[in-house]
Amino acid sequence: MALKDITLGQYFPGNSVVHRLDPRTKLICVVLYIVALFLASWFITYAVMFGVLAGAIALSKVPPKSILRGLKPILFIVVFTALLNIFYTPGTTVLAQVWIFTVTLEGLWRAFFMVIRIMMLISGTFLLTYTTSPILLTDGLESLLGPLKKVRVPVHELAMMMSIALRFIPTLIEETDKIMSAQRARGADFESGNLIQRAKALLPLLVPLFISAFRRADELATAMECRCYHGGEGRTRLRQLKYQARDYMTLFLFLATTIGVGVLGHFGL
Amino acid sequence: MQPIIETKQLTHIYSAGTPFQHTALDSVDFCAYPGEYLGIIGHTGSGKSTLIQHLNALLKPTSGQVLFQDMDIWSDPKLTRKTRFQVGLVFQYPEYQLFEETVYKDISFGPKNMGLDEKEIDRRVRAAAYFVGLRDDHLEKSPFELSGGQKRRVAIAGVIAMEPKVLILDEPTAGLDPEGVESILGNIREYHQAHNATIILVSHSMEEVARSVDRLVAVNDGVIPFQGPPCEVFQYGDALEKMGLGVPQLTRVFHRLKAMGVDIDPSVYTLDQAKAIILRALNRSPRLDGLCGERTKESPECSSPPAEQGTERAASAEKEAD
């Protein structure tokens, strides 16, 4: 697999309702959604949560396949968590016992819900990054964290750093691919050998990569200065963040769902 | 003569089976002969980069074969690795791949990976540095202290030090000023002559390939629409223009002259040819013979020998070797 095939919170441009929501709304909703996921406890509450997720995905018009593909890299974590839960959940209904491992019915249920929870959690956050351009996302974060400026947290600078990092990830991945090919053409071997040999083989890759990253940073800083960048002070934005009626509605819906799931979950439903 | 490197029905498809599927090369038959100086032209995305990365086994064909000295380079992993050393590839902007503390160490990276002994490595590093015009006192410097042009020489030396039989250079003069271009092209020519190596020069500049190569291969949309000696290829001016390439400036001028009714051979592509042809016309010679006809009687395709110059040079080098 080529490095450039990795999707890392890629943005899918679109014009759906979900795309058009204010990024702050989406950020708050994702937080509420995550809280609700942790309050859910049994089929009914999970079903509600699944309904919310499925509804959001349908409205966003992001192909469900791309969301499933995004889940692939975390498969290992999911399996690992599932195993941990199966073997380490104490319970009364013992189903099987192998050596020091005990599998209980409670453990199985717990693992089942844990897997669903993780997958839904990841899908939900993916949906956020799929439907929100990284710039809007950082804008949203900057705006939501705005009050922290009063306690001297450099919110604007952090947001700027984040969006530049996002901008340069694909460029640097491409560059890594190129340097790897070039060093392989000179007989470098990145695939075989033991751990130390492999780490050593990375040196011809990392040195030029770092040097190039610094060069890029330097040139970018000059280019930004040329375009009159002078920090966050007095800066306006092309897109003004403004809550619309749909934002209030969405926020209300999510808040209500979270409270509802919390109550239902409390009763073990 | 047998080609030194050859592709047979080479096809390469990127991201096969995904919505991003893209056929970069489509059943390409390409060949290069020992001692030949070959030019590959094509715009960005034409498939030329994919092609050259197959020649030294950096990319594996989706289908088809790559043969080096008549052996399929993917038939045996040892052969695959050997091919990387025998077919040297200098990437675009190679100066951004330098990594060692000293120029000497950087140039020796390839030879070391080949498993040569210290003495041989030393000989090769010095020979390669000499070829690209680096002085001895440069060798102990950090490559990052050098100027852009010098860094590029170091990077090229790093590939030359493997003493490849085929040397492929992807846009070796990109971003250099005229002086830099001249000296790099001169270095390549010297390596070509001294080692009787096959040179494959990939370039956007028609003027540059026109005065360097024996034969030109045009790549467009993953296929080779035409190939042959420069004078022949430049006759496809309109097609080249459509491929985003064009022809050398003097070729354009001579075509214009012909269109103005002057009885002159328009297959001119270097300054010397242009000058010679004008001077001959001024001496009122009755009819000008085509340069193309003088240079090559038949157009070399993959199955026939390369342009005469290359053959002669190869033959004379063989004699010397005896």
Added chain:
Amino acid sequence: MGTIIKTEDLRFSYPAVEGVTPVVLDGVDLEIEEGSFVAVLGHNGCGKSTLAKHMNAILLPSGGAVYVDGIDTADEDKLLDIRRTVGMVFQNPDNQIVANVVEEDVAFAPENLGIPPAEIRQRVDDALKAVNMYDHREHAPHLLSGGQKQRVAIAGVIAMQPRCIVLDEPTAMLDPIGRKDVLRTIKALNRERGVTVVLITHHMDEAAQADRLIVMAKGKVVADGAPKAVFSQVEELRKVGLTVPQTTQLLWELRQEGYDVPLDALSDEECAQALYELLR
């Protein structure tokens, strides 16, 4: 029209290393007229990029002075005024695009200047149309070709509505198609919008298209005039490591043989015409 950029005995050197002070600019006196298209030609290390960086106060002179629209670039309080008057485009398009979406990137400069959002929208659309990239406004920059990226970078500068654009080897990393597109864009900006253009390059054919050509060598201006006049000084250019277009070269060689041909026939047509008259 007035002068937009003026340098007076401009000198620049980097801090001394091991007792040697590398002099990059050695007394440059220039006046760039507003609305003109000026090319600066020279080999690598001749000081042309350093000169460019003085034109919008990225670098400040070690000696002499630079005035942008009458303002001394050393005046720190006027820094933003200087930078919005003279915009700058660099060689590597990848390293000057800030944002993840084309139009967001073009909006970067007006945002920094505190322009109201509605006007930013207008400026962005206008700038993208000027470089013929409006249809790509919602694309991710890293998926564009080199020439397209460079045009986005130019749009990013135009959105500032500068009166002058300095381009530092903008086509050096592009393929022929990209080069053509970028050059066409630059020329259109100059002709149609009256933007002053300073094009730093080492491509003869690009320099030939300017109104005025300045040749630099070793930190000094060695030739300055209309491209035709400058290129006919074949020998002087060779001395400073530059070549001339093939057309001029051919005519020059014929002249050396004793034939009376004009040296200032730069374009294909002019050269063909000159040869036609010679052969007739």
